[in-house]
Amino acid sequence: MTLKELKQHLLALSPSEKVKAIQLLAQSLGNTWQGIKKTPGVCGGDARITNTRIPIWVLVEACRLGYSDSDLLKSYPTLSAVDIANAWAYAQAYPDEIECAIQRNEAA
Template sequence: MTLQELEQQLLALSPDEKVQVIQLLAQSLGSNWQGIEKTPRVCGGEARIAKSRIPVWVLLEARHLGYSDADLLISYPSITAKDLANAWVYAKAHPDEIQLAIERNQVA
């Protein structure tokens, strides 16, 4: 995809979608992801919901198994819909990292 093609697609987005793109780009420039933390010796240093021990990869794997966001919010009452949205954005921006975490944590 060329920059010109991307520009056309970005301009076609709704205002809310444009805000999400701006947030994603701003977060991707630094290591500070809103609502996501990585701390050595906490959840193996994996990306997790801030102030929790719920790794992003766990949520994504549950989603792949058919759990809806509503199911996850019931299963993890300490997190919010905003936490899930942050997790989905992080996972989308770091697919290789999340896939590796899933593979490392799979039960044989």
């Protein structure tokens, strides 16, 4: 895809989709994710919400089981809506990593 083609697609996005696209692009530049951290020895080294022991894969799996964002915020009172949004952006950017973590932890 050329930049010209990409521009047309980006301009067609809704405002909220544009925000997500900007967030993904900014994070990919530094390969760092605001609010997401990986630390060897913490949560098995899986991506997690910064300053917590809540892995992204746990939130994704909860969502698959029918939990809404509101349910997650109630279940994890230390999380904010921004944390949830960051988790979804990360999960969308790295679906294979998240799926692998889910599989690995289901087998454990």
